[in-house]
Amino acid sequence: EVQLVESGGGLVQPGGSLRLSCAASGFTFSSYSMNWVRQAPGKGLEWVSYISSSSSTIYYADSVKGRFTISRDNAKNSLYLQMNSLRAEDTAVYYCARTNTAIATYYFDYWGQGTLVTVSS
C-alpha cells in the first residue's frame, strides 16, 4: 500500500524557517517524481514545488521561488521542503504528492495526510 506521511509542521514567526519531511513507503520511491502542494485555511489547492526522481529537475511556484528548497533522499525514501523567510501567506496545510503520468498527462495519484504550517507572531 502506498503511504506518504508528512511531518515537521508547526507554528513559526514571520521570517522564520521550517523543514517539512515526507516519508514514503509501499512503492519504489526512487522511480517517481514528487511534489509539494499546499492549501491555505478554507482555500483551494496551490502547487508549490516539483522534484524529479533523480533530483535533476526542480521547479517552484513563483510565490515561493528563492525562499523554499525541495530535496529528496532516495536512500531514505524521503522528500523534504526547506522553507525560509516565511510569511503569513505561507500559512497552509502542506501535502506531499506523488506524480504519475499516463497518456502524456501528469497528475498526482497519491497524497499524504498533510502537515499544518502556521506563520504568525
Place this chain on the structure above:
Amino acid sequence: DIQMTQSPSSLSASVGDRVTITCRASQSISSYLNWYQQKPGKAPKLLIYAASSLQSGVPSRFSGSGSGTDFTLTISSLQPEDFATYYCQQSYSTPSITFGQGTRLEIK
C-alpha cells in the same frame, strides 16, 4: 499561467441525482485535465486523469469528458459519500500546474 474556472462554486443536490461540474481553461489544454475529490480534513483524492480516464478503484458513476478549454465531471447517481469539494487541475503548462477554485457539493 493558465487560469482554471469551475462552475458552479457550490451546488446542492440529493442522493440519486445526476450532477455535472464544469471546468473551463483560459486557453486550450488539450486533454491535460484531472479531477480530484476532497472531503473535509482529508487529502485530495484523484478521480479522473487525462480528462476521461477513471483512476483505479474509483466508482464508475464518476466520469469525465471534454478537451480544449471545456471539461465536465459527471456523477451519474449521487451517493452519500460523494458530498465533498471537487477540483479540476491542468497539467498542460507544466511546471506551472494550476487548480480550479473548487466546487462544493452539498446535500439538499
